[in-house]
Amino acid sequence: MLLNKNIAVAACSIATIFAFSACKNGNKNAANSAKDSSAVSTVLKPGSTIKLDSTKKYVFLTWDDSPQPPGTSNVLRVFKEQGVKATFFSVGANAFDPLRKRILDTLHNSYPQFLMANHSWTHASNKYRWFYAHPDSALNDFMRMQNTYNIDVKIIRLPGMNSWVLNKEISGQKTPLQVCQRLDSLGYSVIGWDVEWQQGKGSTPVQSAEAMANMVKTKLANGETKAQNAIVILSHDRLFGKPQYADSLAKFITLLKQDTSIAFETIDHYPLVQGK
Numbered sequence: 461m462l463l464n465k466n467i468a469v470a471a472c473s474i475a476t477i478f479a480f481s482a483c484k485n486g487n488k489n490a491a492n493s494a495k496d497s498s499a500v501s502t503v504l505k506p507g508s509t510i511k512l513d514s515t516k517k518y519v520f521l522t523w524d525d526s527p528q529p530p531g532t533s534n535v536l537r538v539f540k541e542q543g544v545k546a547t548f549f550s551v552g553a554n555a556f557d558p559l560r561k562r563i564l565d566t567l568h569n570s571y572p573q574f575l576m577a578n579h580s581w582t583h584a585s586n587k588y589r590w591f592y593a594h595p596d597s598a599l600n601d602f603m604r605m606q607n608t609y610n611i612d613v614k615i616i617r618l619p620g621m622n623s624w625v626l627n628k629e630i631s632g633q634k635t636p637l638q639v640c641q642r643l644d645s646l647g648y649s650v651i652g653w654d655v656e657w658q659q660g661k662g663s664t665p666v667q668s669a670e671a672m673a674n675m676v677k678t679k680l681a682n683g684e685t686k687a688q689n690a691i692v693i694l695s696h697d698r699l700f701g702k703p704q705y706a707d708s709l710a711k712f713i714t715l716l717k718q719d720t721s722i723a724f725e726t727i728d729h730y731p732l733v734q735g736k
């Protein structure tokens with residue numbers, strides 16, 4: 461674990477995103493000013509290292525396949541209302557019209573609350589075995605996404621595979637092993653997940669908000685996660701396109717926030733990604 465025990469500094473990092481920037485500057489007045497967003501953008505860049513607090517439990521909300529309106533728009537609204545950070549693993553080919561392109565631009569420009577990361581250009585055309593059996597074309601697919609949208613961090617989620625590349629260690633599903641090795645050699649981290657809010661019929665969430673919150677809290681309490689005191693949650697924007705499911709997402713976050721030791725972070729601050 462790379463959790464830093466410098467509580468005094470960490471107290472800055474787990475406060476609101478604006479307070480974090482202000483702490484870095486040592487400016488208490490600015491810490492109270494949520495309007496000082498220009499300072500945030502100049503201080504905290506995607507991929508910069510922050511101090512994690514060893515007394516906290518970190519939740520990494522990672523939502524895949526954006527842009528997928530109206531789901532992406534609803535998810536963004538809920539996360540903003542709740543004041544939580546999240547990561548969007550985006551797919552270039554899903555941005556096939558101006559509206560969807562604008563959504564990706566918004567995601568790209570919303571750091572430090574939201575981080576846009578790489579989920580490939582084609583999503584493997586949903587032919588996962590073929591995709592991972594051809595590492596050269598798979599690499600090209602990820603690089604097309606990376607370069608087209610000038611993605612700021614070298615963090616990838618593989619389409620259809622729960623695999624990890626962290627600090628040179630490859631784990632998870634074996635099918636994409638060669639692709640993982642190639643990405644590792646290029647300096648990329650690959651992020652799997654500890655818990656999924658699964659998709660049911662008609663692109664709706666399977667689990668209730670209560671069931672999800674209980675699962676997250678139980679796994680954190682029992683140490684049943686990839687990294688101690690950190691949990692990566694996967695879901696998909698399209699599951700939250702209808703108002704009742706957007707409400708369910710808000711309820712899920714509200715339930716998690718009842719535990720005041722829980723903090724929400726973007727995946728560039730995952731313990732095994734930071735400072736690699």
Ligand SMILES: [Zn+2]
Nearest residue numbers: 524525619620
């Ligand atoms: Zn996906």
